[in-house]
Amino acid sequence: MSEATRLAVIGIGNMGAALVKRLRAVGYPVTVWNRTRETAEDVAARTGATVAGTPREAAGTSDVVFVSVANDAADLAVHEGRDGIVAGLRRGTTVVDTSTIDPHTTLRLAEMVRGAGGVHVDSPVSGSGSSVEAGTLAVLAAGDAADLDRVRPILDHLGKVFHIGPTGTGATMKVAINTLLIAINQGLSEAYVLAQAAGIDPATAYDVFEAGATGAPFLKYKRAVFEHPDDTPVAFSLGLVSKDADLVLALAERVGVPVPQAQANKAAVAAALDDGYADRDISTLAKHLRELRTRSSRG
Known part of the structure; x- marks a missing residue:
């Protein structure tokens, strides 16, 4: 994937905001969505990102969708429903889920994404917001090796990438x-x-x-x-x-x-x-x- 690859970041908390800053710094166009729109608009104003009205809109205009939300319920909520990520997926769009959630939930989300024709990479990260911005995270990627290879050039900008194993092992x-x-x-x-x-x-x-x-x-x-x-x-x-x-x-x-x-x-x-x-x-x-x-x- 090239730097023309269109990215989305769903969830603009501490880690999500740092992801946006890092991905914009290395040249990727980024669309952001957050439950509190003002937060997304603030990050967009500081980084040059674009704000989407729904997760569906963000996913529908992106090649790779990063998800960084607080818990299992929030992750399911941004994936499901008429305005969710899954509804907006185009065939081949890759969802990289960096959230810290139960491995069982990860398997459920991966099934939803793949059922809609998307690609799922289970990829929590370890480190601080400053680690994101410095590109020194530990990236705990899981899923098919070929799927990981699709997004590895992007993940390499975030830090050291480990292929842990099949989907769920990253979580x-x-x-x-x-x-x-x-x-x-x-x-x-x-x-x-x-x-x-x-x-x-x-x-x-x-x-x-x-x-x-x-x-x-x-x-x-x-x-x-x-x-x-x-x-x-x-x-x-x-x-x-x-x-x-x-x-x-x-x-x-x-x-x-x-x-x-x-x-x-x-x-x-x-x-x-x-x-x-x-x-x-x-x-x-x-x-x-x-x-x-x-x-x-x-x-």
Whole structure:
């Protein structure tokens, strides 16, 4: 596919907006749709993208349709119905679904797309919005190799492409990744607050976490949130983390794997949600731990 290939991005949240910016930066014409039109118009104004009135319209004028929505229900909603993606597909149009959803839902969506004559690539991504813009994502592509090859030149602009396996394995791999991501964040939150409470300068503690055996890209791009939890834009809300934690537990039950740490992490996220943290970033769990410590000392 050439840079004249027409692209659409359905869902303009943090990741969707970053996708639009990256794809426009490398020269592709992009049409966008979002449930809240004002959001789509804002991104279009900043990137030179075109705004569609419905997912059907966006799909009908594009060769490749990227989908980046919050959950299974939203993904089904943008595919189904008279105004959905499937209704607008032309034969051979490729749908690249980057959403984090249940693998069973991925299989259902792929069947719908293929039944309408389209091509489906199950392709969640791992990384931050800044990773999208830098082209350093991990792209977890799944489906037929020939279908992946059709869009690989586009995906190569986003980062390193892994062909995980048949349809559904991309979604499964993303659930596995988020099992680890949530665990890293919880462990870092506890270690950071523990060191600070024990009298260690928090900046020094974070320097050591980054430099030692625990150093990982996640620590580097989340440092600002840990140090300034009230002043940093939300990249991955705890509401979405909770949804992903549920996907982890559902997959674990399905395949019969005990995941005691994932269960404990889900409980920690649930406690933060109960305290009003749904719209806060995942790394504000450290702030929540400090609040719990303060409550305990008062009690």
